[in-house]
Amino acid sequence: MLFDNRIAELRAELTRHNQLYYQDAAPEVSDAEYDRLFRELEDLEKANPDLYDPNSPTQRVGGAPLDAFEQREHLLPMLSIDDLFADGEVAEFFKRLQKGLSLESIPLTVEPKIDGVACSLVYRDGALDYALTRGDGTRGDDISQNVRTIQSLPLTLENAPTLLEVRGEIFMPSEGFAKLNEQREEDGLDTFANPRNATTGTLKSLDPKVVANRPLAFLAHGIGAHEGTEMETEDDFRKLLEQFQIPRNSPVWHVSTLEEVLAAIRELDVQRHDLGHGTDGAVIKVLDFSQRETLGFTSRAPRWAAAFKYPPEQKETLLKDITIQVGRTGVLTPVAELDPVFVSGTTVARATLHNQEEIERKDVRIGDTVVVEKAGEIIPSVVQVVLAKRPADAQPYDLPSVLNHQCPSCKAPIEKADGFVAWRCVNFECPAQAVTAITHFAGRKALDLDGLGESVAIKLVESKLASSPLDLFSLTVEDLGGLMLDPAKSADGLTKSKERRFGAKRAATLVNSLERARHEMPLSRWLFAMGISQIGESAARELARLHEKLSDLPDSPIVSDLADLPDFEELQKSKRKKEHHPRLKDYKIDDNLGPVAAQNLRAFFQSEAGQTVLTKLSELGIDPQSDNYAPDPEAASEGLPLVGKTFVITGTLSQPRPEFKKIIEANGGKVSGSVSSKTDYLLSGEGGGSKKTKAESLGVPVIDEEGLQALIS
Numbered sequence: 001m002l003f004d005n006r007i008a009e010l011r012a013e014l015t016r017h018n019q020l021y022y023q024d025a026a027p028e029v030s031d032a033e034y035d036r037l038f039r040e041l042e043d044l045e046k047a048n049p050d051l052y053d054p055n056s057p058t059q060r061v062g063g064a065p066l067d068a069f070e071q072r073e074h075l076l077p078m079l080s081i082d083d084l085f086a087d088g089e090v091a092e093f094f095k096r097l098q099k100g101l102s103l104e105s106i107p108l109t110v111e112p113k114i115d116g117v118a119c120s121l122v123y124r125d126g127a128l129d130y131a132l133t134r135g136d137g138t139r140g141d142d143i144s145q146n147v148r149t150i151q152s153l154p155l156t157l158e159n160a161p162t163l164l165e166v167r168g169e170i171f172m173p174s175e176g177f178a179k180l181n182e183q184r185e186e187d188g189l190d191t192f193a194n195p196r197n198a199t200t201g202t203l204k205s206l207d208p209k210v211v212a213n214r215p216l217a218f219l220a221h222g223i224g225a226h227e228g229t230e231m232e233t234e235d236d237f238r239k240l241l242e243q244f245q246i247p248r249n250s251p252v253w254h255v256s257t258l259e260e261v262l263a264a265i266r267e268l269d270v271q272r273h274d275l276g277h278g279t280d281g282a283v284i285k286v287l288d289f290s291q292r293e294t295l296g297f298t299s300r301a302p303r304w305a306a307a308f309k310y311p312p313e314q315k316e317t318l319l320k321d322i323t324i325q326v327g328r329t330g331v332l333t334p335v336a337e338l339d340p341v342f343v344s345g346t347t348v349a350r351a352t353l354h355n356q357e358e359i360e361r362k363d364v365r366i367g368d369t370v371v372v373e374k375a376g377e378i379i380p381s382v383v384q385v386v387l388a389k390r391p392a393d394a395q396p397y398d399l400p401s402v403l404n405h406q407c408p409s410c411k412a413p414i415e416k417a418d419g420f421v422a423w424r425c426v427n428f429e430c431p432a433q434a435v436t437a438i439t440h441f442a443g444r445k446a447l448d449l450d451g452l453g454e455s456v457a458i459k460l461v462e463s464k465l466a467s468s469p470l471d472l473f474s475l476t477v478e479d480l481g482g483l484m485l486d487p488a489k490s491a492d493g494l495t496k497s498k499e500r501r502f503g504a505k506r507a508a509t510l511v512n513s514l515e516r517a518r519h520e521m522p523l524s525r526w527l528f529a530m531g532i533s534q535i536g537e538s539a540a541r542e543l544a545r546l547h548e549k550l551s552d553l554p555d556s557p558i559v560s561d562l563a564d565l566p567d568f569e570e571l572q573k574s575k576r577k578k579e580h581h582p583r584l585k586d587y588k589i590d591d592n593l594g595p596v597a598a599q600n601l602r603a604f605f606q607s608e609a610g611q612t613v614l615t616k617l618s619e620l621g622i623d624p625q626s627d628n629y630a631p632d633p634e635a636a637s638e639g640l641p642l643v644g645k646t647f648v649i650t651g652t653l654s655q656p657r658p659e660f661k662k663i664i665e666a667n668g669g670k671v672s673g674s675v676s677s678k679t680d681y682l683l684s685g686e687g688g689g690s691k692k693t694k695a696e697s698l699g700v701p702v703i704d705e706e707g708l709q710a711l712i713s
């Protein structure tokens, strides 16, 4: 009770700051102050689970994953819209309107057709009640959890009508889409073909944390069901959106003759390339709601609206060469070098070919004439080859052989991990990767080197003071103190101060934290810091549990057995996993460390680059020790009440599921994602859904929070 007021106050305050930051781009408080308020609210909410509110600002970072989307009926059907492909068809549409309304001139709007995913937001009494996809038009998926992560959308409305259904489009802005794909390319993951696919893929995620990290946005374009508010025209609706700061689609043309409609469509075609998101047409709508009613609907679409579809612009051009880019994490990306052509508003001279598989799928060869377009009107892409124009001597392209199996930057051998599409240079010391490698090495979760962020790493590499992470250990306070950094930007972002020196004080702090890394940082941190593909924090920790010190790893039988596991599977189809391996089974290796990670680790230590790292480390006298060495997990967790027990968690509990996972694991138990005959207990909160049904049918005991408490004590 005591905290009601403070919680309400913090929610209102954070909502206001969100609005200022994301909508008005005029923040009033620093990030640190915002974080402080946010944490205070998080703590209070954790301590008072009965005051849970799905529209609290804390819910925007994503809660627990769902088992499946629930379906819900739309308040009004979500219809489709008729497409028009030529000026003549626009004229016919206009004539139908004139006839239907017995009017010569008709007030209409023309606005962009956003290339995204349709969504209906239902606000009741000023709070977002739920959000649905279009589905089959009658029923949609409840994607409320995912929609709440869209920061520019208000979750609460002040002085709102009792019911307001806003319809619009969820999409990924061009810039965010480009960054996401760049990151995925760097990570060796498949890229999304266009922003629309990226949006669909993201919204399908059952884990709102994934969604919260993707740059989704929403723009409203239509009114659905509503009660407690009078609206006569589309303009009234747009005013209401403005009042509630719900982002609205724009620009909008107000027109009333056929000539004006066609002119607006043409103008929009020029402007749409600068909107910052994909558009594929112009939507024409009757402005006045009573006129809409007169015109009515066909079975599939309203008679008062239509969409003019712009043809995707495609051009043919010559593919002069394929070059290779070494990404900051070593991913090798083939790039098409094109004879420059003008497509959808810009000149295109290069287009990513993504990876070798993509090249093979499209059978792209140097010297080919190719068709180029902008995916989602944004990213240049090679659509297909014009086979009729292929020169007789065009050879298929094979990335590894063209590169002679060497990284074009450092000449180290290149590799492609099973299950990945990208070839990569795995040389920890590759100069093309130096900045990322150093930044990662210094990161908070790695060796936590004070004052060494990306901008300092860039300068260290540029000034040739360091070309790989281990070079850092040879730097002196004098070397570092004299390092010149870029000028700091002032608050208005325009005026710049002079270049700054890194300075003796920061240099001394950094050298101190390097000393701490050398002597005190545990093996798990070091393994993570090395940035070996697939060795994330959890895998590094599991490796450190199984090994006493770094120098034990290059010849580790555990790593070797684990890396060979796929062969072992071949031999003993019936007993496939590490749980059954004659030597590995005793170690009870957890899911964070699998054969692919082990193969990468082994490849790293066997490579020339890995050998160099080992030599350098021994020259520097560094051999990081494990701080969680416990190869026999039974012994380590002996005496803990849940040892050997596997749990599955479902339903709505008093705290998020990861909290319960922590409690179970801290008591020696394991948590798995799905119910099987091997499950010992199902911990179920309210609801419980299909997992509960399955547990009951398998005779797996279903317990609640109290039951868990009883098992532990």
Ligand code: IVH
Residues within 6 Å of the ligand: 078, 079, 080, 081, 111, 112, 113, 114, 115, 116, 117, 118, 119, 168, 169, 221, 222, 249, 283, 302, 305, 307
């Ligand atoms: S108005 C009754 N306006 O396009 C339908 N729709 O192909 C009235 N869309 O389902 C729709 N941008 O999700 C309208 N500015 C816009 C739009 C738009 C995109 C989508 C919408 C609709 C689909 C129809």
